[in-house]
Structures are given as structure tokens and as C-alpha cells.
Amino acid sequence: MSRRVVALAGGVGGAKLVHGLANLLGENLSVIVNTGDDFEHVGLSICPDIDTVLYTLGGIANRVQGWGIEGESWSFLDQLGRLGGPDWFRLGDRDLAMHVLRTMGLARGERLTDIVARFAARLGIEAVILPMADEPVRTMVLSGDGELPFQDYFVRLRCEIPVSGFRLAGIEMASVTPEILTTMRHPDLDTILICPSNPFVSVEPILSVPGMRTELERVPVIAISPIIAGQAVKGPAAKMMRELDMPATAFAVAKRYAGLADGFVIDHADAEQAPAIEALGMKVLVTDALMRDEADRIRLARETLDFARSLRHG
Amino acid sequence: MSRRVVALAGGVGGAKLVHGLANLLGENLSVIVNTGDDFEHVGLSICPDIDTVLYTLGGIANRVQGWGIEGESWSFLDQLGRLGGPDWFRLGDRDLAMHVLRTMGLARGERLTDIVARFAARLGIEAVILPMADEPVRTMVLSGDGELPFQDYFVRLRCEIPVSGFRLAGIEMASVTPEILTTMRHPDLDTILICPSNPFVSVEPILSVPGMRTELERVPVIAISPIIAGQAVKGPAAKMMRELDMPATAFAVAKRYAGLADGFVIDHADAEQAPAIEALGMKVLVTDALMRDEADRIRLARETLDFARSLRHG
Numbered sequence A, B: 001m002s003r004r005v006v007a008l009a010g011g012v013g014g015a016k017l018v019h020g021l022a023n024l025l026g027e028n029l030s031v032i033v034n035t036g037d038d039f040e041h042v043g044l045s046i047c048p049d050i051d052t053v054l055y056t057l058g059g060i061a062n063r064v065q066g067w068g069i070e071g072e073s074w075s076f077l078d079q080l081g082r083l084g085g086p087d088w089f090r091l092g093d094r095d096l097a098m099h100v101l102r103t104m105g106l107a108r109g110e111r112l113t114d115i116v117a118r119f120a121a122r123l124g125i126e127a128v129i130l131p132m133a134d135e136p137v138r139t140m141v142l143s144g145d146g147e148l149p150f151q152d153y154f155v156r157l158r159c160e161i162p163v164s165g166f167r168l169a170g171i172e173m174a175s176v177t178p179e180i181l182t183t184m185r186h187p188d189l190d191t192i193l194i195c196p197s198n199p200f201v202s203v204e205p206i207l208s209v210p211g212m213r214t215e216l217e218r219v220p221v222i223a224i225s226p227i228i229a230g231q232a233v234k235g236p237a238a239k240m241m242r243e244l245d246m247p248a249t250a251f252a253v254a255k256r257y258a259g260l261a262d263g264f265v266i267d268h269a270d271a272e273q274a275p276a277i278e279a280l281g282m283k284v285l286v287t288d289a290l291m292r293d294e295a296d297r298i299r300l301a302r303e304t305l306d307f308a309r310s311l312r313h314g
Helices: A012-028 A048-057 A075-082 A095-107 A112-122 A150-156 A178-184 A199-208 A237-243 A250-256 A268-278 A294-313 B012-028 B048-057 B075-082 B095-107 B112-122 B150-156 B178-184 B199-208 B237-243 B250-256 B268-278 B294-313
Strands: A004-009 A029-033 A039-041 A044-046 A128-131 A138-143 A146-149 A165-169 A189-194 A221-224 A263-267 A283-287 B004-009 B029-033 B039-041 B044-046 B128-131 B138-143 B146-149 B165-169 B189-194 B221-224 B263-267 B283-287
Touching: A004 A012, A004 A178, A004 A199, A012 A029, A012 A048, A012 A294, A029 A048, A029 A178, A039 A150, A044 A095, A048 A095, A048 A112, A048 A128, A075 B095, A095 A112, A095 B075, A112 A128, A128 A178, A138 A150, A138 A199, A146 A150, A165 A199, A178 A189, A189 A294, A199 A237, A221 A294, A250 A263, A250 A268, A263 A268, A263 A294, A268 A283, A283 A294, B004 B012, B004 B178, B004 B199, B012 B029, B012 B048, B012 B294, B029 B048, B029 B178, B039 B150, B044 B095, B048 B095, B048 B112, B048 B128, B095 B112, B112 B128, B128 B178, B138 B150, B138 B199, B146 B150, B165 B199, B178 B189, B189 B294, B199 B237, B221 B294, B250 B263, B250 B268, B263 B268, B263 B294, B268 B283, B283 B294
Parallel strands: A004 A029, A004 A189, A029 A128, A189 A221, A221 A263, A263 A283, B004 B029, B004 B189, B029 B128, B189 B221, B221 B263, B263 B283
Antiparallel strands: A039 A044, A138 A146, A138 A165, B039 B044, B138 B146, B138 B165
16 A cells, blocks of 8 residues: 655654654655754754655664764764864764765755755665755854854753743745645545654654645645653653743644644653643544554554544544 | 975975985975975865875874875765765865865965975974975876866876876966965075975976076086986886886986086986986995885985085085
8 A cells, every 4th residue: 555654753753753754664654854953063064854864764774872973983073173173072083974965966066855866765764854944044042142153052061041032033034945845746646644752853843844834734644742740752852842931842842833733652651641632633542652662653653643543534 | 493395295205205304304304395296186185295295294294195184084985985976086074174274265365385384383393394386286297189187087097198298287377375485585594395296297297487597506506316217216106207208217207307406316216327327427325225125215415415505515
């Protein structure tokens, strides 16, 4: 059967579910990946979320840290530091190959979409990996009176400053790519999933690409909560919610997706929030939403797809 | 005492003598390094001769292969090949740090001279390392009806095609840097050495920088033969000489430097060529010109400096 699914994903948390989905769907899965935390570092174009998805689906991701390549070495970074270069962003030796080839491709005028497709083919990935846009969009983190680029906040400052908001620099110049349009309008597309990624810095940039939201109106949209029992499984989502005067709850995430998502997946730990979420106009699936290992990734992917089917037929 | 010496050098062979000289002279040594075999590869600016000199004087060179860094790792190159990138030029993981920082500096508009000075300081090098020019000069190897960039000839094709000549692309736009002028006109400068480097692709580019030759007329110039017993110690010099219809001899090299060099250093194996070389108007030092180890480097450097002194006072 040719049931096609689109997943919107950021980095680590999103990539785990994407991995489960890819196991079930193969080439019938398309992943639209956040590029808002891309940045330029030591002259190289770096796309952390795309790379995490590529490494995860290519079977070479470091499972323990969630980002980067398994068995990575760090000779480059060591020498970079010795030569006085900036070594706060941990560029691994293998990882660097992707950045160098991408930078070279972009300098030649190639589209990020085409570069990523080539990497995916080389890594033997069946799923279609699509950057949310080919134009650069850069998430700026607002804090106090200033703002700073996302990776400065996330990696260099380890999220240690309070955030008061976000600005997506360049978003007004970005556009939905032809490949995303084709994917979103495919007659066999039957579900769009919003992965358990950070709602502010992973999902929001994707949804903010001009023209993207209208592409989400044709088929059921299911979001999976990145918040379990008041905590983000990974990353600063819960901290950001508190700093933005929101409760760090699955319900608060669901509220952001009200009017967009038809279904919402939460963990057993948050079961008591189900009625409130349903009151937002969504169906709710309560399950084990924590992905500890590969079996969990596949199980949650399967449950989410079954849930989506029940929405269409129920 | 503040006896100052300038050495003109290419890569591996030149770097060995430079290493010996640096041991004796420290900060009183300035090295003008060939940039004609620099090239752009996978978007990076690579300066093989400068890096060989930096790694050698920084004490981190791979002594066995002559280029690159001791204990280098190759994860980047392995992954680059896996992603379909060009892996014929062996970029090591540590080596890459220099290329990335240099490319970044040049993109910012910094001069190569300033970038190299920073690397040298970081590597604890006392000698002054000066690129022959800040403008790009690229040695093109002529063969048959065509020409190709030096690294394509040297590394990718392993020197397997016959050469019919060379073209120094960009040389007319190059100029002697202020740092080279200051060095060449220093009142304490008393000797200029032409290292045992390839006369065509290492020394000729340096001598061809507009304005360079007149800077070599103030103090005695001593050249050290890169040819011993009809063979190049390293690299394609002897092969090139035969293809260019020259005998592969120390004398043929000396002939190229006639009118420029005041002294010429040859190996015992070539002692019978001494009278012919003297007939070119040069004094000749016959010694053990092969540098097998660090002791040889220092010995040959000392003998060459003593020879230079004898020319001045003799």
C-alpha cells in the first residue's frame, strides 16, 4: 500500500520518532526539517537538525548524545583550538565532511534541498528529507534588551539566559519549495505529523514559512507532545515555556496547535490533561510517549499512525 | 649576534633545510615560501608548502611521509568519500583546521601573510614564515596541448604525464609584500639561501614574483642542489628535467641559477661537476647534501652558513 505520511521535525526528539516512522513507511515518509537553527560557523554552513535526521535515518547517529556520529573523532576540533579558532561548537571529524560538502554546494549556487537529497541517497536513506526552505532562516533568541543567534544561545551559552521571545530572521523571504508542495499535495498523502520537537524553535519556524500553513489543511494533522510530566525529554522546551509565562505542560503545547492539529498524543503521565486538550477540538491518544530505544520509536510511530487512521475513519 | 638569513623554500625538501636553519638561527631566520602550488579544494584554501614548513618548524610534521601531521587521523576523508566528495587529495582531520581557519580569514579579507603569522605564533615558531605573495599565484603544468593545475598533476595524476613547461597564472598581479621588503632590506641580512626545492615549481614561482629578483642582489645568494647523483631526493624534479630535455644533474640546476647565485652546494656524489659549476661564476661547496635525519639537517644548515660566510669574507 502507498499510504504517504509527512512529518515536521526538528533535531533530536523529532529524529527519534522519524526513525520509527521510517522503519514502517520507508520511501512513503517525507520529513520536513527545521532549518531555523542552521548557522554559519568557521566559514561553514551547518544544519544541525537536518544532519541529526540524516545521521539517525542513515544509521550512523550517536544514540547516547542524540546528535553527531557514532564513534566520532575530534582531532580537527583539538587542532582548531590549538590554532586559536573557536571550539565551543563541537564539530567532529566525520561530521565535518557534511558541512564542507554542503558549504561547497551552496557556494556553487545549488539549493539546500538538492544537497540534502544527495546526502540522503549516499547514506542509503529511503525517506525523503526536505529542508523547510532553501532560503536562509535564522532563529534569533530574544533575551532582555537584546537577541542572539540560536546556536550561541543553545550551545555556547547552554541555554543559561532567560528567553523572552524569538525572531525568525529571513522568514519573510523564505518560501515553500516545489518539493514540499508536491509532497503536501500528493494524492496518497493521508497524515501530517508534528514530531515531539521544540514548539518554539523547531516547529514554529517550519509553520512560519510563508505558504506552509495552508498546506496543512488537507489531511489530518497529529502532534506528539514534546512535554511529558512537565519536562522536555530533551532540550530547553520546558524551560522556555516557564520563561515565557506558560505552564510547562502537554496542554500548553496542544493549545499552540489548536486549530491546526486534529489529534494530539500525550503520555500516560499527562492523562488528566486529555479532557482539556479535547476541549481545544482535538482527539487525544494517551500512550507511552517516551522513546527509550528503537522498539519504543517504532511502537510510538505505529500507535500514532493507527491513531491518525482512526481519525480519518472515525 | 644578529646575523639574519632568508631562505626561499618549497615543500618537503626545502622544509628539511629550513628546519636545520631554524635550529641555528631562531627568530633570525625568515622563510619565503612558494604559494604556486596552493589551490582551492572542496571550497577550502590549501597551501601545501606553507603548511609543510609550519608543521615542520612547529615540530608536528609527519617525518616519514614528509607532509602532513604526525599521528594524523582520516575520519573526515573517509566520510567525504562516503558522501561522494572528492577524496584524491588527502586532507587529514588535524590538517583541516589550518585550511578551515585560513579559508575563513581570507574570506574576511585578511592577507595570507597575516594568517600565516598567526598560525606560526600559535605553533610556537620563532622563525618568520612569509608567503611569497598575498595575491593568488597558481602553477599550471603544461602537457601536450593542454595544461592542468599543479595539484591535479602532482597528487591526482601522481606526476604520470610528461611536462612540457609551466605557466604561473596570476603572477603578473602578484607583488612582493611589505614584510618581504622589510626582511630583504634589513641591515643585518647577510645571506639568502635557495633551499633544495624543485627549481621549476617551488623556486621559480618565488623568483617570478614581480620585484623579487632585485631584492636578491644585495647579499650573497647560496643555492643547495635538490639533485643528488641524477635523482631528486623527493618529488618530480629529476623527471621534469628529463622531460624538459635537460640532464637531471646538479650542474643543470646550477645553470638555472647562474647570475643569481654566488655559491652552490652539491653532494660528494656530484663532485666532478664542481669545475663546470664554478665556470658558471659560482663558488662550490661539496659536502654530504642528503638530509636523512635531524642531525643531517642541522649539519647541512651549519655548513651552508659557514660557506656563505667564507664567500663574504673570502
